[in-house]
Amino acid sequence: MRTDTVIFPWNQNFETGIAVIDAQHQTLVELLNQLAAHFAYGADMQGLNRVFDDLIDYTRYHFKTEEALWCQYLAADEMLASHEKTHQDFVNEVLRFKGEQTDLPGDKTVEEIVSFLTHWLAFHILESDKHMAKIVSSLQMGVDLSVAKEKARMEMSGAVHVLIETVLAMYDSLSSRTLQLMREMAERQRSEDRLSLSRSVIDSTLEAIFITDEAGCIIDTNPSFCLDVQRSHEQILGMNIRQVKPGLFSREEMEEIWAITKECGHWAGETQGHDADGNIEIAWLALSAIRNKTGEITNYVGILSSVSQLVQRQRGLEEAAFHDALTGLPNRRLLQDRIRHAIVRSNRSGLWLALCYLDLDGFKYINDTFGHDAGDEVLRVISGRLGHVLRAEDTVARLGGDEFVLLLGDLDYKEDAGLLLNRLLQDIAQPIHLGEATVEVTASIGVAFYLQDQSTPEQLLKQADEAMYLAKDNGRSRYHIYG
Secondary structure (H helix, E strand, C coil): CCCCCCCCCCCHHHCCCCHHHHHHHHHHHHHHHHHHHHHHCCCCHHHHHHHHHHHHHHHHHHHHHHHHHHHHHHCCCHHHHHHHHHHHHHHHHHHHHHHHHHHCCCHHHHHHHHHHHHHHHHHHHHHHHHHHHHHHHHHHCCCCHHHHHHHHHHHHCCHHHHHHHHHHHHHHHHHHHHHHHHHHHHHHHHHHHHHHHHHHHHHHCCCEEEEEECCCEEEEECHHHHHHHCCCHHHHCCCEHHHHCCCCCCHHHHHHHHHHHHHHCEEEEEEEEECCCCCEEEEEEEEEEEECCCCCEEEEEEEEECHHHHHHHHHHHHHHHHECCCCCCECHHHHHHHHHHHHHHHHHHCCEEEEEEEEEECHHHHHHHHCHHHHHHHHHHHHHHHHHHCCCCCEEEEEECCEEEEEEEEECCHHHHHHHHHHHHHHHCCCEEECCEEECCEEEEEEEEECCCCCCHHHHHHHHHHHHHHHHHCCCCEEEECC
16 A cells, blocks of 8 residues: 555644654554555455554554553643543544445545544644643743743743644645545555556467557457467568458458448458468457547457467477477476476475476587577577486476476486486587587586475475586586586
8 A cells, every 4th residue: 555645744843842742643643644655545344443553553542641641740630620521532533434434425525534534633632732732841941830821821822822723724725635636546546457457468369369450450469369360460560461361351341340330330250361371260250440539530449259270379388488489399388387296296206306497508609609599509409408418207308598498307316317318418409500600509507306305396406506516616517416
């Protein structure tokens, strides 16, 4: 909840000169601001009740402290009895407001509560508490009670009285305006949250969604549409929908669909055409026209559903989410899941699991000398060699750059991993042909073993990473076991 906008800002005019009383007054002001924020930003009832309870409990504590101080000097004075009654009336009023909060009709009652609390607290501090504090201050200096009262009365009249009235009027206006501002800020935040949620829903749906301007030129799409046309979002922007999906609609059909949508505001139905490979493509299209305040069409929104491609599209999205685009290997997200499953399998079988962190030696030189395309080709070749050596039950993943992770499971002995890794190091070191050039890379591998212990996937990765750097320090083209 926001706390940067306050309904009741504290200032030096509220100081009584008694440190403990001023500190408690400031806490009451903070609780009042919290309560106002809960009203303005639409807090849940449980949170509102908690702040109400805090305000009531602390108010009682403060009143007890304050009355004990006044009692030291004014025990038999009628001013103390009147002061105590004012305190109790305030507590009763706050309790009444708390009991009525479940039936709040709206802004009017909220403003009534906040206005009462700010006005009462400001008036009580400025008028009553400061008056009492002045009397006590005089008594502490040895002044007679009657003289102290008269002195305090004189100090609280005239210009001070005008100041009090001015401050009270200012705080009445300030509380109302600030509450309205807080509501506007809360509503704007809720609107932004709704827009963010709507965008997330659009981006996550399997339906292909596109938005065009009034001429049919694309201004936005979701990932499913980009996947469907096999083009990036940037490539599509500015293109006409007829160019992007030329095989889906015949010219005559498209013109009719656009005309109906323009006239009626919406069109939905089945369309049939051919995809880029010449296969028949059947899709359900829902096309809507968006108009501005004057009734002019400013945009079109289309939703395409291809039943025949739903399964293929889902697989494509999963592939993009869980696999490395360059090599097709599992990425970090899928690797985390594979490690967890491997740990469960190791716990169940009682066999060793080896997690190996692999980093290529000399890869930067290839990138710098032959270019990134050559570097990408080297990564693809190494990925193929890793997959060729490893067993079917093993996993090889690419974390990024020239870093790979190997999961070797179902090992009877630790030494079994060494046999695989030695063969792997030999295969990686074989020459790689890049056109007329031939390059060579080696690998440094760090190994962390797991066997029915409490290690997490993150811990295993960290251990293997540390062991990999030791392998590099020890000469490269080798593996090093953690521990």
